[in-house]
Amino acid sequence: MSQKLELISFKMCPFVQRAVIVLKKKNIDFDITYIDISNPPEWFKEISPLGQVPIMKVGDEVLFESTVIQEYVDEITPPSLHPEDALVKAKSRAWMSFGSDILFAMHPMVTTPDETVSNEKKAIVLQKLSKLEAVHSGGTYFNGEDFGMIDAAYAPMFMRMNFIKMHTGVDLLEATPKMAKWSEALLAQDFVQESVVPELPMMYKGMLKNMNGFFATKLKD
Structure with a gap:
């Protein structure tokens, strides 16, 4: 991949884990940054539309909602993990x-x-x-x-x-x-x-x- 992927979440979040599993299953290189969700940094508030985790930075773009992130990762790295039917x-x-x-x-x-x-x-x-x-x-x-x-x-x-x-x-x-x-x-x-x-x-x-x-x-x- 040409664009760097960075997940942002907190350590106990089950929803970011879904995306991490897909990334690791497909051997995709990525970074993950953990924040204190009870006291999130200002930069996080500025880039997270809902003020929630997880979010994913794709270069200069930001994705939010765990299912959307999971689907995006699957779509850009064929073959898909979804059934063909x-x-x-x-x-x-x-x-x-x-x-x-x-x-x-x-x-x-x-x-x-x-x-x-x-x-x-x-x-x-x-x-x-x-x-x-x-x-x-x-x-x-x-x-x-x-x-x-x-x-x-x-x-x-x-x-x-x-x-x-x-x-x-x-x-x-x-x-x-x-x-x-x-x-x-x-x-x-x-x-x-x-x-x-x-x-x-x-x-x-x-x-x-x-x-x-x-x-x-x-x-x-």
Whole structure:
């Protein structure tokens, strides 16, 4: 590539991780700059239209929204990680959006101090996982044996579910064997493990503890 790519985000962001996975899977050279999202620098405020992460600098241009960034990276570096069939591709994109909904439900599930609210959010997460279980191919990855864009989109979610299991003993995939198998396959990939900072597992535990939510009461020593 002639233009330099630079991602800007914070270390725990699951949405930038999607783009990093695609970049690493395709062996694309890029830089990543981490900021303090609670106190972002002025230069970031000036270039981020929504004041949110992730953003990607492509030369002098700026892209925002994680899905847009992920799609851009895929489009400029053929072959595409999307399925060739137009209908299968469209369905995959729809289920990618569905994955974002699960991530949005997971955060209050682990951070709210209210046990009832936490359990309600957990029920939503489990219900959505059950729906995914019903449409998963049953193969190594979502659409079969080839790693695709949808797999990159779900890997951050499964990584965080694995952190939850590691630190609290709560197994969100216990009732969905296809999801458990899919998670295992994704997390076994080096380009997935290398898409985050090495300290992320302990950072996630620290987040659970510092938020002092219901899941903080489940933390192991």
